[in-house]
Amino acid sequence: MRKSTTLALAFAALAGAVGTTAYAENNASARMREGMMARLDKAMSDSDGAITFDQFSDAMDARLRKLVADNGGKLTVAQLADALEKARFERMARRIIARYDTKGDGTLTSDDITGREKKIFAMLDKNNDGKIEKSELPKGGRFGHHRQSDDEGDMQ
Known part of the structure; x- marks a missing residue:
């Protein structure tokens, strides 16, 4: 196989792998955003449509804060x-x-x-x-x- 063909195939394989990874990351990001919006919607519906910073903070990353707390304040x-x-x-x-x-x-x-x-x-x-x-x-x-x-x- 010619060197240019080999390089083109290698580039196509690399582009496919990067594209697949990017798609998976975008999909995971979209799910995270949807989850965040669902938590915010719930917090707002529980508070008549408006939330304070403390309510916002609780809705956003309660699990992450718990992990930090469970590990001595650092994760x-x-x-x-x-x-x-x-x-x-x-x-x-x-x-x-x-x-x-x-x-x-x-x-x-x-x-x-x-x-x-x-x-x-x-x-x-x-x-x-x-x-x-x-x-x-x-x-x-x-x-x-x-x-x-x-x-x-x-x-x-």
């Missing part, structure tokens, strides 16, 4: 990263439990997992012969995007 990058990672994984765990938990008790059992697997298997076994053939699998191999509700396709 390092590592401590904040650990807290953010823990919060992210707890959200993921809650979603998984909610999808699988058949009794609604907030726990996950082997029976819950088996029940969900049976439900997905039955949905994929389009001709009800007790087997899943390749032709019955969703196009592109992606669950959740082919005749399934959102609830049934997120665990891939």
